[in-house]
Amino acid sequence: MRHQLTLRIGPATFRIGSAWPAPVSQLASLYAAYPQPADAIADFTVRLQPTSLARRFIRPSIFITGDHGLADAAPMSLAHGLLAAEMGMNLQMALGWRRHLLLHASSVEKDGRVLVMTGESGSGKSTLAALLGERGWRFMGDEFALLDLDSGAILPFPRLVSLKNRAIEVVAGEVGAGRMGPLLAATAKGDIRHMLPRNDAVARMGQGAMPALLLFPRFGHAADMRAVGQAEIFMRLTQASTNYVALGEPAFTALTRFVRDVPARAIDFPTGEEAIAMVERLWEDMA
């Protein structure tokens, strides 16, 4: 393809090709601190290609695909090319990664132990991980936590943090404009802006650690905390995994161990500040 970039995030190497220069140059500058080995053999190929011949030039429209793709993926405007590239990489991981159990979860680490947070889009798990990453925790990822099938450790996948709508302001205020990407207004998921993880999160992206606490955060409710039964945790984590079925019995064994060994709580919170206070308290008590 005309424009390309090879990018390493955690254990995965992506070769991203684009029909237009902008998505690749934006990626290259935002991921400047990550390895960009030009002559690497990639785990996945991502393609940002025009939805049709004319759509390369006139009202450019991106079809996101690659080694793994969805035939009915919605086309995206070139103005959202950075988001398209991120979605292309996520798609490859979600559909093609087999070396760890993928959990749709954010994760942060402190003192060699990992806090995993899982929930639907809008639950606040990305924002919470981003904020904790600024307050003494090491940010490990906001989208996928990789559970090692043999050791039971969580491995980082610290791509850019994708912040939506109101979370943008909260986090931008904390980290400053220098670590924020361009504002992508009015995407299918509302306004999106990416945040660069701190340099230590990138430098240590090869280092995993054992999980010590699992949280099911829920933003926008009065402060509350509940215990969650192991059967429910297990079911929710299988639903939060895109490769649980594909990995078969080793995934069942690893997930069973995770559910048995890692204490868990569901927490509701009205603001980020209250959430952080709750998390720090729970970490003291349980982890």
Added chain:
Amino acid sequence: MSAALLVRTLRDPASVAALDASGWNGLIAAARAERLIGTLAFRLDGVTVPPAVTPILSDAQADAAREARQALWEADRAAQALGALGVRVVLLKGTAYAAAGLKAGQGRFIGDLDILVPMEAMAAVEQALIAAGWEWVKDDPYDDAYYRQWMHELPPMIHATRDRMIDVHHTILPLTARQTPDAAAMIADAVSLADGLYILSPENRVVHAVAHMLADGDLQGGLRNLWDIYHLLADTDPNIVATRAAHHGLLPHVRQAQRLAAALYGPGARLTLWDRLIRARLLARDGWGRETRKALVFAFFLRSHWLRMPPLMLARHLWTKWRKGHRPQ
């Protein structure tokens, strides 16, 4: 052209020693796009590859093993559902190759479960499958009527809880095709596997795979189909293949497949002009896994319809599909 690189690697695995990173990226992307990555992984077993390639190939092998396991379980479930009918259930394509442990099945991607049953048993088979939890996929009355009137198979069905598709064939080409293979003879000659399931005789496997590739369809996935044929041919007696192919009206197609298989995966062959066009279509894939040679690919798409339907019927069909908003990719 990375499809050519893929073909060369399948033919001569040791040739990967000369590849640089960009060669490997192109090879892997083309193999994934052609659904031959599992096959490639088995072919490269024991060959020295760069460290970054090893996990990619072992993931592909594990995926292929899971595919085979799932496919055999689906076959087992179908045998269970149809056992009481007392008809021969003949496994076709990927599931058959996996069940019989054939070389063509090694690492092969397996999609739907394809079975062949006698025409006169179709109604009973349909009832038994519905009773066992399969349901219709297409809710469009035109598509449903089209399948039942003109196709060689029932409209596709999917199992409600296992989410796997089954294609029930009563012959091997659409009823509108120029050739009319003798499905009853194929079923009569089929070889017994375990549990009441059958597989086509070695020669009929070749005839079926060739009919599917060259007398029907637009050559999507053709490199994999030709790889199947290349290995299926190795298990046959050439004279019997010729006799059976002639009986089913497909001798020219089988001859052409033999030339193409030898040219791409074997020691080479003299190709006709028409063979070369097909080869050009088969190799239309670049190092990013993209389809190339758009005009040629589209021409083969048109041909696939031409093969299936007389002109007036084709015009009516395309008009109906167009009004429903369908556009060729």
